[in-house]
Amino acid sequence: MLRTFLTLAIFSTFLLASSNYTVRLAVFKNAKKLQQVIDQYPPALKNTIKTYKKRGYTYAYTLPTSNKNTLKTLLPAYKKVFQDAYIQPTKLK
Numbered sequence: 715m716l717r718t719f720l721t722l723a724i725f726s727t728f729l730l731a732s733s734n735y736t737v738r739l740a741v742f743k744n745a746k747k748l749q750q751v752i753d754q755y756p757p758a759l760k761n762t763i764k765t766y767k768k769r770g771y772t773y774a775y776t777l778p779t780s781n782k783n784t785l786k787t788l789l790p791a792y793k794k795v796f797q798d799a800y801i802q803p804t805k806l807k
Contacts, residue, residue: 734778735785736804739763739796745772754795759788778804 742748745767752763752774762776776792779785785801792799 734780734804735782735801736778737776737785737789737792737799738802739774739776739792739799742772742774743770748772748774751795755791759791 740748740751742751745765748765752760752765755763763774764777765772765774767773774796776785776788782801789799789801
């Protein structure tokens, strides 16, 4: 049990310290409208998009990854719906 806890603690520390990237897609005041726009993506891309609300706005972004090249490859597909999408560094929290 202690070994499992230590392994999880070390792994968590590693994740928190890792540099990750995400594609910032959009910020909408109307969450329903944002979801309608997200629904334009094919299922494979749509499944990589997450949203969160903050201060009355809904933010859309992709799942974080440490592989920036993957995001560079996918960025043109994301830009077909959100032309202003861009890659940004992030930290896992």
